Amino acid sequence: MNVKQTANLLGQVAARSVAAVVLLAGLALNAHAADPIKIGAVAPKTGPLAGGATVTQWPNIEMWVKEVNARGGLNMKDGQRMLELIEYDDKTNPGEHMKAVQRLATQDKVDFIVAPYGTGFNVAAAPIYAKYGYPQIAVSAISDKMDELTSRYPSLFFTLGTTTAFVNGVKDILVGMRDAGKIGNKIAMVNVADAFGIELAEAARPIFKDAGFELVYDKSYPLGTPDLSPIMKGAKAAAPDAFVAWSYPPDTFGLTEQAIIEDLDVGAFYTAVATCFPAFGQKFGSKIDGVFGAGGVNPDTDKMKAYFARHKELTGKDADYWASANTYVSLQILEQAIEGVGEVDRNAVTQYIKDNTFDTIMGDIKFENQVSHKYWTVGQWQDGVFRGVASSNMEGAAEIKEKSGWN
Amino acid sequence: MDILISGLLLGGTYVLIAMGLNLQYGVARIMNLANGEMIVLGALASFWVFTSSMVSPLLTLFLVAPIAFVGNWLIYRLLLVPLVRRAKNQGQLEVDSILATFGMSFVLVGIVVSLHGEYFTYSFLASPLSILGTTVALNRLVAFAFAVVIGLVLYLWLNHSRAGMAVRAVAVNPDSAKLVGINVLKVSALAFAVGGAVSAVAGVLISTFITLDASVGVIFTMKALIIVIMGGVGDIRGAIVAALILGLVETAVATLIDPGLTLVSAYLIFLLVLLFKPQGLFGRAQT
Numbered sequence: 001m002n003v004k005q006t007a008n009l010l011g012q013v014a015a016r017s018v019a020a021v022v023l024l025a026g027l028a029l030n031a032h033a034a035d036p037i038k039i040g041a042v043a044p045k046t047g048p049l050a051g052g053a054t055v056t057q058w059p060n061i062e063m064w065v066k067e068v069n070a071r072g073g074l075n076m077k078d079g080q081r082m083l084e085l086i087e088y089d090d091k092t093n094p095g096e097h098m099k100a101v102q103r104l105a106t107q108d109k110v111d112f113i114v115a116p117y118g119t120g121f122n123v124a125a126a127p128i129y130a131k132y133g134y135p136q137i138a139v140s141a142i143s144d145k146m147d148e149l150t151s152r153y154p155s156l157f158f159t160l161g162t163t164t165a166f167v168n169g170v171k172d173i174l175v176g177m178r179d180a181g182k183i184g185n186k187i188a189m190v191n192v193a194d195a196f197g198i199e200l201a202e203a204a205r206p207i208f209k210d211a212g213f214e215l216v217y218d219k220s221y222p223l224g225t226p227d228l229s230p231i232m233k234g235a236k237a238a239a240p241d242a243f244v245a246w247s248y249p250p251d252t253f254g255l256t257e258q259a260i261i262e263d264l265d266v267g268a269f270y271t272a273v274a275t276c277f278p279a280f281g282q283k284f285g286s287k288i289d290g291v292f293g294a295g296g297v298n299p300d301t302d303k304m305k306a307y308f309a310r311h312k313e314l315t316g317k318d319a320d321y322w323a324s325a326n327t328y329v330s331l332q333i334l335e336q337a338i339e340g341v342g343e344v345d346r347n348a349v350t351q352y353i354k355d356n357t358f359d360t361i362m363g364d365i366k367f368e369n370q371v372s373h374k375y376w377t378v379g380q381w382q383d384g385v386f387r388g389v390a391s392s393n394m395e396g397a398a399e400i401k402e403k404s405g406w407n
Numbered sequence: 408m409d410i411l412i413s414g415l416l417l418g419g420t421y422v423l424i425a426m427g428l429n430l431q432y433g434v435a436r437i438m439n440l441a442n443g444e445m446i447v448l449g450a451l452a453s454f455w456v457f458t459s460s461m462v463s464p465l466l467t468l469f470l471v472a473p474i475a476f477v478g479n480w481l482i483y484r485l486l487l488v489p490l491v492r493r494a495k496n497q498g499q500l501e502v503d504s505i506l507a508t509f510g511m512s513f514v515l516v517g518i519v520v521s522l523h524g525e526y527f528t529y530s531f532l533a534s535p536l537s538i539l540g541t542t543v544a545l546n547r548l549v550a551f552a553f554a555v556v557i558g559l560v561l562y563l564w565l566n567h568s569r570a571g572m573a574v575r576a577v578a579v580n581p582d583s584a585k586l587v588g589i590n591v592l593k594v595s596a597l598a599f600a601v602g603g604a605v606s607a608v609a610g611v612l613i614s615t616f617i618t619l620d621a622s623v624g625v626i627f628t629m630k631a632l633i634i635v636i637m638g639g640v641g642d643i644r645g646a647i648v649a650a651l652i653l654g655l656v657e658t659a660v661a662t663l664i665d666p667g668l669t670l671v672s673a674y675l676i677f678l679l680v681l682l683f684k685p686q687g688l689f690g691r692a693q694t
Contacts, residue, residue: 045520045524046517046520046622048622048623050520050524050620050621050622051525051620051621051622054524058524092622190666193667219665219666219667220666220667221661221667222666222667224623225666226420226617227413227416227417227420227654227657227658227661229413229544230410230413230661230662230666231661231666233413233542234662234666249526249618250526250617250618250619250620250623253528253618254617254618257533257544257616258544260533260535261533261535261543261544262535262542263535263542274526279525279526279528282458282529283528283529283530284530285530317525
């Protein structure tokens, strides 16, 4: 750290302290106002998942709290109450996550907690959320074990879909393209050697085979592999018609770049997480037109248009074309449930979420056995926008666009 | 041929990662666990300059290097000299510097997170080039060329200049170096600063083909540590050879056996070197 940065940092700290004092003074003047509702949030700000959480999770929490407070808070039985946000960094470490939740529950005594970021974290932390009775509306969590988990934890909800649904989304698209004569039946598949990638690859093997596809290349690579060129060379040598990667953000970028360099000539190219990130589009420009990825949105509805605009305005960042919206939806559900109950009663709020339909930016959402079945599974980059092309119960899927090389 | 060329290019990347730490640890005796964060800072600078004003990372290099040099020199003078002064022996200095730089790495991660918590990713020279029938990415080739140049310059400087000789003297034995009139603190500060500058430059180059984020530094530190220890502490040649071996083996394993085994193979070689040549490939036995 050089001197200038130190000075900057100190300056910022000083400025924030002053701001805090002013804020406190303001609060003191409004002492007659109701106590705020305390919202806790634990997610990675550092560690391997931080890059994703900074795009998908944190900005939506920030945006939601700002929006609610801008209109005077949540409408409760005893009048409006503002939100107070308490954030902790779990350092992408499940142990740290548990400690932070414990602290939120026992020290900060927060009223509600935003669900964790990442499949592993949502599953690992479910017992502690359940223990304190916090409704946990999981977003960034994809698993085939949802029924088992929801029956064990009555306050756990899932919104983003199952592993099998994601694989089936990809399979359906590939089958459709094959039947239309656009691709053959050879698939090259790779996955990141991590719970997420391994589970998807294991689900995909039988599904692709049953659909009549042949896996001509099937390998895994460790998270953080610095050079993915041997993998792309291997995949290219197998002469596939489609390339599918169950990948994480750094390798999604890396594999796509290598595919461009090796000029991997496939009719369908799919990478998983982070394909939907605005940074992906910015990095590759028009070259990735026609690339498939996990997720998607229908950016043309009025509600989504307004959401993208507000996200940019309030957080200064672009929302991604997938789970950003789902994350915001989970907060809308929490908000409507708290207002519906009208008081800070976590069990009543959990019950309210189970019993009601919620009006969100992705349309009406209702939970069946604590699982929502409205989500996008596959999206495609089309003229600079990542549009949903396959989904479970979502309207407005775009037509698939044929990929023509890497230009 | 594919393996040889891809492996050498990956090795070049590893050379970049490890050279800075090699100087810092080999000469200044600071086991700098914040070395990876210096790489991340270089990458962030390059990403910022490129995305905001489309300036080539190859120009950013010349901005980043002097800033990193001064920054690291200050870190050494202000933060690390007190540790050097109070250390009774080299072992104590290593322990203290590990703790201090470990803490420093958290501070740096925090700063980078507050500046840009998302991925640093952009496209620069991401175009194919055919060398002897193997397709390589131009950005990796450029990084490799810089690795060769930096390695060569450092080697020549260390072995054929007066200042370099002083640096080597300190690396061999700081106490004896004092006896022949070398200002050990000054030379150590110089080596530390040069090491930091090399790491930051490495970050700039690496960011053209690897997607980094604020927290990824520790992975680079680990890799650098393995290479430095494998090659022999304080020997530029050792670090280069070890980095190239690592690159070649990882690529060979990924191509011929399975990409999933690259990490295993890297640690296996590390283990073998530790077992049979604990002082490293080019290291001198401790006296």
